Amino acid sequence: xxxxxxxxxxxxxxxxxxxxGADVSAGPYVxxxxxxxxxxFQTNLAMVQAKKAGKNPRELAQQxxxxxxxxxxxxxxxxxxxxxxxxxxxxxYCAAQTHxxxxxxxxxxxxxxxxxxxxxxxxxxxxxxxxxVGHLRSTILGDSLARLFRFLGHNVIxxxxxxxxxxxxxxxxxxxxxxxxxxRFEQDPIGYLEEVYVRTQNASKTDxxxxxxxxxxxxxxxxxxxxxxxxxxxxxDHSLQSLDRTYSRLDVKFDxxxxxxxxxxxxxxxxxxxxxxxxxxxxxxxxxxxxxxTLPQKDDPFIVTEKGGAFRDNPFLIRKSDGGFNYATTDLAxxxxxxxxxxxxxxxxxxxxxxxxxxxxxxxxxxxxxxxxNLQHVWFGAILGADKKPLKTRxxxxxxxxxxxxxxxxxxxxxxxxxxxxxxxxKRNDLAQVVxxxxxxxxxxxxxxxxxxxxxxxxxLAFDGNTAPYLINAYVRIRAIFRKLxxxxxxxxxxxxxxxxxxxxxxxLLDFGDSLTLAADEYRPHYLCVYLFELAGLFHKFYEHCPxxxxxxxxxxxxxxxxxLTAQTLKTGLALLGIKTVEQM
RNA sequence: GCUCCCAUAGCUUAACGGAUAAAGCAACGGUCUUCUAAACCGUAGAGUGUUGGUUCGAUUCCAACUGGGAGCGCCA
Numbered sequence: 001x002x003x004x005x006x007x008x009x010x011x012x013x014x015x016x017x018x019x020x021g022a023d024v025s026a027g028p029y030v031x032x033x034x035x036x037x038x039x040x041f042q043t044n045l046a047m048v049q050a051k052k053a054g055k056n057p058r059e060l061a062q063q064x065x066x067x068x069x070x071x072x073x074x075x076x077x078x079x080x081x082x083x084x085x086x087x088x089x090x091x092x093y094c095a096a097q098t099h100x101x102x103x104x105x106x107x108x109x110x111x112x113x114x115x116x117x118x119x120x121x122x123x124x125x126x127x128x129x130x131x132x133v134g135h136l137r138s139t140i141l142g143d144s145l146a147r148l149f150r151f152l153g154h155n156v157i158x159x160x161x162x163x164x165x166x167x168x169x170x171x172x173x174x175x176x177x178x179x180x181x182x183x184r185f186e187q188d189p190i191g192y193l194e195e196v197y198v199r200t201q202n203a204s205k206t207d208x209x210x211x212x213x214x215x216x217x218x219x220x221x222x223x224x225x226x227x228x229x230x231x232x233x234x235x236x237d238h239s240l241q242s243l244d245r246t247y248s249r250l251d252v253k254f255d256x257x258x259x260x261x262x263x264x265x266x267x268x269x270x271x272x273x274x275x276x277x278x279x280x281x282x283x284x285x286x287x288x289x290x291x292x293x294t295l296p297q298k299d300d301p302f303i304v305t306e307k308g309g310a311f312r313d314n315p316f317l318i319r320k321s322d323g324g325f326n327y328a329t330t331d332l333a334x335x336x337x338x339x340x341x342x343x344x345x346x347x348x349x350x351x352x353x354x355x356x357x358x359x360x361x362x363x364x365x366x367x368x369x370x371x372x373x374n375l376q377h378v379w380f381g382a383i384l385g386a387d388k389k390p391l392k393t394r395x396x397x398x399x400x401x402x403x404x405x406x407x408x409x410x411x412x413x414x415x416x417x418x419x420x421x422x423x424x425x426x427k428r429n430d431l432a433q434v435v436x437x438x439x440x441x442x443x444x445x446x447x448x449x450x451x452x453x454x455x456x457x458x459x460x461l462a463f464d465g466n467t468a469p470y471l472i473n474a475y476v477r478i479r480a481i482f483r484k485l486x487x488x489x490x491x492x493x494x495x496x497x498x499x500x501x502x503x504x505x506x507x508x509l510l511d512f513g514d515s516l517t518l519a520a521d522e523y524r525p526h527y528l529c530v531y532l533f534e535l536a537g538l539f540h541k542f543y544e545h546c547p548x549x550x551x552x553x554x555x556x557x558x559x560x561x562x563x564x565l566t567a568q569t570l571k572t573g574l575a576l577l578g579i580k581t582v583e584q585m
Numbered sequence: 586g587c588u589c590c591c592a593u594a595g596c597u598u599a600a601c602g603g604a605u606a607a608a609g610c611a612a613c614g615g616u617c618u619u620c621u622a623a624a625c626c627g628u629a630g631a632g633u634g635u636u637g638g639u640u641c642g643a644u645u646c647c648a649a650c651u652g653g654g655a656g657c658g659c660c661a
Contacts, residue, residue, distance in 0.1 A: 031601065044603060051641070081604045082641065126661085163661070260661090286659050304587055304657060311587090313658085320659045327661050354655055356589060381590080382654080390654085419623065435623095447598065450590070452654070459597075463623055465609035466598090473623050481620050518601070530599070533608085540624060549620050563620095585623075 001100060001108045003513045005030060007073050008041045008087050015067050016045055025049060030087075032511075039078065039086030040507060046083040057083030091503055095495040095558075098506040102489070102565045107572060109513040111153025119157045119338050120146045122350035123252070126163035127239035127259070128172050128193040131246050131401035133455060134352070137380045140441045140578060141449060142350040143252045144525045145378070147576045152520055157342055161334065162259030164236055167324075168197060170218025173231055174210070175200035177217075189238030249405050250437065251578055258334075266333040267325040271318055274332075279368050285321030289365050301360035316361040331362050332369070339371045346374040348523065353379045353450070378523040381452035388454065399455065405437060411461045412436030420585070431585055435469050436461070438579040442468035445577050446529040466533045468579050471570060474536040475581045478567040481548055481560075483583075489557075489564035496554045497562075501542040505562055508538050512569050516576070525577055532573045539566050 002010070009030040016024045025048045033042045046061035053060075061079040068077055074087040101108035122142020125131050131139075142158070150156040175196035176185070185192045204211040221228040240257070247253065271287055274280035280289045290313055291302035303311045318329045338344040349359060359377040366373060382390045413432035420428065443460045444453065446467075463469040482488055497503050508531075515531035518524075548559045571581045 028601085031603095033604090034600075034607085035604075038604070042603090047603080047641075057641075084604070124661095166661075168660095284658080288658070298588095301588095306587065314588095315658060317659045322659080324659085326659070330661095352655095353590065355661085357656060358661085360589095379590090384654090388653085415623080420621095451598085452591075454597085456597095459610090462610075467609090467623090469623055473621080477621060477624085484620060522601085526599090527601090530608090537608095543620080544625055547620070585621085 001097070001104075001110065003108075004073070004089055004093075004097070004507070004510050005032065005041060005514050008043075011068065011071065011073065012043050012045060012064075015064060016049075019063060019067055020049060023049075023052065025052065032514075033086060036504075038080060038084070039088045040074075041087040041089075042084045043087075044084060046079075046085060050083065061085050089507060091497055094503060094506045094510065095497045097510050098497070098562065098565060099492070099495045101509065101512075102495075102561045107512055107565070107569055108510070109151070109516060115154050116345040117155045117157070117343055118149050119159055119342055119344045119347045120149070120350065121159050121161050121334075121347065122146075123247075123254075124161045124163065124351075125243060126168075127236055127243075128168060128190065128197050129163075130190050130194055131243065133383045133399045133401065133404060135401060136383070136404070136440075137444055137449070137453070138350045138352070139247075139250065139252055140444060141378065141380060141525065142348075143250075143578045144445055144576065145348060145350065145520075145523060147578060148516060148520050148525065148528070151572075151576055152516060157256060157338075157344070158254045159338075160254040160257040160259075162236075162257060164259035165261040165264065165330075167218055169221060169232055169235075170214040170216075171200045171204065172197050172235065173217040173221060173228055174214045176231060176235075185238065188242070189235070190242045193235060193239070246402055246405070249433075250441075251580065258337075260330045263330050263333040263337065266336065267329050270329055270333045270336060271325070274318060274365070274369065277369065279365065280318055283315060286317055287319040288315035288317045289361070289368075290315050292368065295364070301357065301364050314361075316365055327358070328362065328365075331358075332365065335362075335366055335371055335373060335375075339373060344373060346376065348376045348378055350378045350380070353381055355379065376523065378449070380449040384452050384454045386454070386456070404440070407457070408436035408440045408461060409433055410436075411457070412439065415463060416585070431582055434580045434582050435463075435472060435585065438468035438472060438574070439463065441577065441579055442471075442529065445525045446533075447526055449524060449526070466529070468574070469585075471532055471536050471574060472579075472581055473585060474539050475567055475570045475574075476583065476585045477543065478539070478563045478570075479583050481563055484549060485560070489560040492554075492557045492561060494554075495558045495561055497558065498555070499542075499546050501538070501545045502559070502562060505535075505538045505542045505566065508535050509562075509565055509569055512573070515573075528573055528576060532570060535566065535569060535573075539570075 009028055012029045013027055016029060029043045029045050030041050033039050046064055047057045050057035050060050058079060061083045064085055065077050065079060070076070072090065073093050074089050078086045080086055120142055123135060123139040125135055146156050146158045172193055179196055200210065200214065204214060217228060221232055271280065274289065275287065280287050289302065291300050297303065297305060297311060302314055302316060304314045305311045316328055317326060318332065319325055335347065338347055356377065356379060363375045366375060384390055409432045412435045413428055416423070416428050416431050416435065439461055497506055511531065515528050519527040542562070546559055548556065548563060551559060574581055
């Protein structure tokens, strides 16, 4: 079913066609009023058309209002300010729409008319490195986008593009062979491999024989040496199990885990194809994609402009001079595979901001290669320490994701123990898991992903304001009402909305679909967070002003339905953020 | 040197070219015999880094500048 915004949009668009025909400016015409005192929705069509035609905007606004006349969706529109036309939804329409949504498991959100095959590429850890705070954003942002697109009816494939190949494995294999503490590997494979890597890497800096030995191990691995291949496979197996434990705590799942090594066989073919197509060429022994001059200099990712307007090449290397392949080659092979095997329409990469140049080059290369994919780089800011400097990867100061989750749960449990000493320890533990992990995820998802993130325990776990605990609590309060009632909301023929708080809550409930499309269109789950926070706020207002259980007749049944729909909307919205709810807290 | 990103209240942030720039935290003052006070209500607090430009209208678009961050040929 249509959201009120879509409803008003369609009506205004039709009116614009009638009044202005081909001269009409492009939509969208309708947006929510920033201040509900003015109305629910507004259009600035009159001002835009007045500008085009050189007419008085208020006169055109009057024409529009006359053409709209009476309607079942909204009251008679009003003209305000420089030429806004404001719409206020009819209470009857709101009640009917709310009622309809309360009987729909999808809460009125229609699946996409043209579902797309969307591959979402996120998390992408290295199998020889622990998951750390730097993986948090990619993992939970990607997971949320996957849930969002799936709910909107798209055919989503989530793919964890593991770092399971590359020069580092020569070092890791060498280090592993020289080390005897194999129990440590069994217990904590990734932690162990990371230690071995760092130790061996450091040793190689001062000892050329170690560097040479590591190189020899890599060559053997690449040549298919059985011992090294078996070792490498066991690294992957053990690491995957370890990763899965953390993903499971985060409630993150992948449809596929196709690491870089999966594409090894395709790499020579990719380079050959690009050479044959004249997209890539040889340079200083390597092979790279250069500018073909078709893009404006300013937008060409294959050149760098120098002072005075001169420019130099900024090639996209797809084969190193030693014959080896790199990140770019693998990414191109991956795109080719996703096109051929998944028949992907769209591929979304969720990585940090530093990779913008890489993806600009990758996307431009894909375009010249004519794979016909819609590619999106959903990038996010850095994780910073208290000193506002990026947390470094290998200096021992990195916060491991596992430790972060542990502490989130511990801190949540401490707070729960203070607030609810009456609960059993088991129950507090379960609550701490949902609330602690939820708080951690929400703190990240609720803000604009493009901004840098200052890592701060108190902020991550604050239980005040716009947080997961606040939203979960709103849900819990509603569940408490139904527990006390002893049943779920009754089936009713219609809803009666009289109080201002009831109408405001109902209107917000109808906007759920708008918040989802906005979040999906911009790849920004924080729009959904804002919506849920506002919904929870309006629910609390309703909760204060409109007693449910002690009311009677249609007022009571209507309020119960409102409560039920609010609970379902909160639960569904939180689930799309990857956050669970609880029945009590 | 070049490119990209960021700059809004004491702090963290929001604002889909539009109306008197919106929240949370912190501060101050209220509200639990009434569906869970992890809540609610209220007060105070900014004119959006600077200078110009486009526009009926700019936090939003454009240009230059200042400050911070990131990136810039064989790492991923």
